[in-house]
């Protein structure tokens with residue numbers, strides 16, 4: 001099996017110009033593993049429990065390593081469910097570039113559910129980048145339902161960077177993080193929805209270990225008649241710090257709901273939640289128009305910067 | 309040349325109408341520096357916004373080099389050659405100073421040009437170029453970046469609304485030099501709304517706006533008699549940074 005031009009173009013969007021078949025990588029295309037490569041410190045193995053997906057072993061020796069695991073679905077009507085487990089050794093330092101793009105030219109729904117579990121050992125540093133994208137002239141929906149489970153051992157650091165800017169009709173995202181002693185979580189979520197699209201993001205962050213901390217920043221723009229729901233939940237079970245910040249721009253006839261939940265179960269748990277929803281600032285629009293931009297151009301610039 | 313004829317603007321609040329700009333007419337010649345001054349609440353900012361199209365006049369006409377721009381909206385006026393620096397500039401979450409300056413110039417500016425624009429208004433360019441134009445910048449910093457955006461492009465006429473507000477004395481001196489330079493080149497006409505004596509001293513002409521009306525227009529000596537008796541010599545409006 002080889003990728004056609006359409007699929008290659010989608011791959012470029014979700015993985016940037018950067019992706020090459022070198023280093024550690026695994027490309028999944030229309031429900032099958034297309035190609036993969038290992039390195040000295042990163043080994044990718046097919047799962048043996050009968051489920052689709054891979055087990056990725058990253059040794060503690062890995063330093064500034066990059067791993068690419070893009071997924072492309074270009075067959076209309078396909079449901080692709082994949083389970084990927086990552087075992088990150090103590091002291092490893094790795095960036096994992098994931099991402100899923102769907103091209104749907106048909107009238108049936110195309111769907112990818114990526115269930116990712118990360119076991120991050122002591123002191124390891126993981127950056128996980130995930131870009132979701134959809135395109136195609138078909139009437140079938142493009143659906144992405146990612147589930148991300150992260151278990152952080154002592155002093156581990158995890159940066160989760162997700163973005164979904166275009167073309168995904170429906171998404172239900174579920175993220176669960178359990179933080180061990182002294183571990184740190186940084187989440188940046190960027191989302192834009194158009195037309196009739198809908199996006200739901202549920203996130204549970206359990207600060208179990210002493211001195212663990214979490215910072216969650218969510219920025220979103222809802223246009224057209226799209227709907228977004230954010231439900232971040234931080235549970236402090238020990239001396240810990242958590243800061244959740246949800247900021248949304250609402251346009252046209254869209255709807256955005258932000259439902260914060262903070263739950264402290266320890267006297268030294270310090271948890272903050274900030275949420276704001278509002279229309280594009282009129283002063284900003286006026287200012288950009290004094291540069292000669294039309295209202296539409298100015299809006300696009302503001303949104304781009306906001307989601308930057 | 310900018311020509312303004314019988315401009316009127318009123319607002320309605322709680323069912324009562326209030327005239328903010330009352331039959332204002334004036335001209336600004338090519339290369340001229342006009343300073344507009346007058347008491348707070350007199351209507352200076354509103355007049356400036358009417359010129360730029362940020363507010364729409366109820367009646368009156370505006371011409372730029374003979375072209376009637378009365379019905380142009382903001383971006384058309386900008387493209388016709390008007391520039392504007394707001395009294396209270398907005399912040400932009402996620403936008404870098406460099407990006408904002410490029411947008412202002414209408415093209416991608418080389419970093420060196422951005423740096424020059426910033427140092428011209430007394431900002432140490434290195435420190436600011438990649439900063440975001442957000443709440444982490446102080447009022448005085450915002451104000452100077454705002455002025456730099458107006459200077460990023462050549463206009464037929466550029467309007468600065470109280471450029472001195474909130475900035476320190478040193479930056480103010482830089483700013484005055486910058487205005488002098490632009491004025492000397494005579495490529496651009498300038499309108500500065502100001503209460504500052506040093507800016508008023510640069511003016512070719514001064515116009516006093518009070519209660520929405522042009523109270524006086526003329527040279528400094530004719531217009532300013534007695535006006536500065538109570539003002540401090542220091543140029544700072546912001547006492548902390550003074």
Ligand SMILES: Nc1ncnc2c1ncn2[C@@H]1O[C@H](COP(=O)(O)OP(=O)(O)O)[C@@H](O)[C@H]1O
Pocket residue numbers: 319328346347348349350351352353354355
């Ligand atoms: N949008 C507005 N709504 C209500 N009042 C306004 C508005 N804009 C200006 N004004 C009023 O118009 C008058 C002139 O304001 P402004 O033009 O800002 O004066 P200046 O710049 O000379 O201090 C003031 O009384 C101000 O309160």
Ligand SMILES: [Mg+2]
Pocket residue numbers: 352353354395469470
């Ligand atoms: Mg004013």
